[in-house]
Amino acid sequence: MGRQPCCDKLGVKKGPWTAEEDNKLINFILTSGQCCWRAVPKLAGLRRCGKSCRLRWTNYLRPDLKRGLLTESEEQLVIDLHARLGNRWSKIAARLPGRTDNEIKNHWNTHIKKKLIKRGIDPVTHEPLQKEHQDIETSSSPQENSLHSEVNNPSPPAESTKSTGIFDENTSSSQKENCSTLNGETEKLFESLCEDEKLLSYLLGDNEPPLVDFTSWELPNNAQNFGTNIDAFASSDNCATWLLDCQDFGVHDFGLDCFNEVEMSVLETLETNNKKQK
DNA sequence: AAATGGTGCAACCGCAGAGGG
DNA sequence: TCCCTCTGCGGTTGCACCATT
Numbered sequence: 001m002g003r004q005p006c007c008d009k010l011g012v013k014k015g016p017w018t019a020e021e022d023n024k025l026i027n028f029i030l031t032s033g034q035c036c037w038r039a040v041p042k043l044a045g046l047r048r049c050g051k052s053c054r055l056r057w058t059n060y061l062r063p064d065l066k067r068g069l070l071t072e073s074e075e076q077l078v079i080d081l082h083a084r085l086g087n088r089w090s091k092i093a094a095r096l097p098g099r100t101d102n103e104i105k106n107h108w109n110t111h112i113k114k115k116l117i118k119r120g121i122d123p124v125t126h127e128p129l130q131k132e133h134q135d136i137e138t139s140s141s142p143q144e145n146s147l148h149s150e151v152n153n154p155s156p157p158a159e160s161t162k163s164t165g166i167f168d169e170n171t172s173s174s175q176k177e178n179c180s181t182l183n184g185e186t187e188k189l190f191e192s193l194c195e196d197e198k199l200l201s202y203l204l205g206d207n208e209p210p211l212v213d214f215t216s217w218e219l220p221n222n223a224q225n226f227g228t229n230i231d232a233f234a235s236s237d238n239c240a241t242w243l244l245d246c247q248d249f250g251v252h253d254f255g256l257d258c259f260n261e262v263e264m265s266v267l268e269t270l271e272t273n274n275k276k277q278k
Numbered sequence: 279a280a281a282t283g284g285t286g287c288a289a290c291c292g293c294a295g296a297g298g299g
Numbered sequence: 300t301c302c303c304t305c306t307g308c309g310g311t312t313g314c315a316c317c318a319t320t
Contacts, residue, residue: 014290052290087308088309089309090307109286110287111286
């Protein structure tokens with residue numbers, strides 16, 4: 001007996017989601033919460049399979065998603081985490097608030113991979129592409145095996161481990177100092193990570209993810225520019241659409257705590273823009 | 279202006295693991 | 300312990316958009 005399909009293939013719609021479907025899903029999730037994805041399409045009145053609904057929600061409709069390209073510091077973090085974790089996109093995404101595994105995976109495949117190759121770095125191993133032609137003697141001290149030397153100044157790692165230095169178990173102050181090779185914003189982000197012991201232990205193993213209060217992170221300015229780029233955020237049609245929907249329903253009517261100050265600012269901006277358009 | 283090729287992203291597919299009966 | 304269901308993950312595909320010819 002073969003595996004049952006995740007949904008009844010007959011009568012199940014596939015392909016791009018319409019605004020109407022989005023609204024239905026958003027309304028359902030906001031009023032009923034996330035539970036039993038298989039039941040969601042039926043309860044929400046959608047002709048989609050539960051999987052598709054979950055994917056749409058997590059990758060596109062979630063209110064806490066950031067929009068737009070990854071910042072330099074985020075990209076740098078992705079590279080380092082990939083060196084450490086490999087293609088475990090969900091784990092990598094968990095370290096980038098507001099980013100999804102799919103988004104990071106796509107960005108990796110379309111942008112970062114090419115960048116690394118251009119820099120002479122194998123995007124899979126994070127080692128120099130022409131390893132055999134490089135003199136190991138001239139290569140690096142352990143510090144230089146850190147991501148930053150890998151990326152900015154390709155050199156063969158002294159060991160075959162994928163260690164980047166930054167997230168090693170023995171992360172020490174001296175190693176943290178190595179982070180100083182980073183430029184401003186990235187440095188701050190890494191420092192935040194380095195100082196979070198629970199987070200580090202999680203990254204280094206398969207421990208349960210710590211409960212991280214991202215709002216307490218000392219993020220670089222650029223990582224927080226979400227709030228200062230509200231107009232840009234609000235210009236995203238879908239985002240704007242659904243936020244406006246929320247407006248129509250009245251956010252507080254949902255009894256949600258998911259709207260932080262930034263999102264409330266977005267709503268306010270949307271409201272303003274909406275009035276302007278009218 | 280039309281054709282072609284490249285790029286980026288949303289969405290799908292199949293598999294693996296967790297959890298419950 | 301086995302079986303089944305459900306969820307989540309990573310790889311892949313399909314398509315819209317844009318640039319180039």
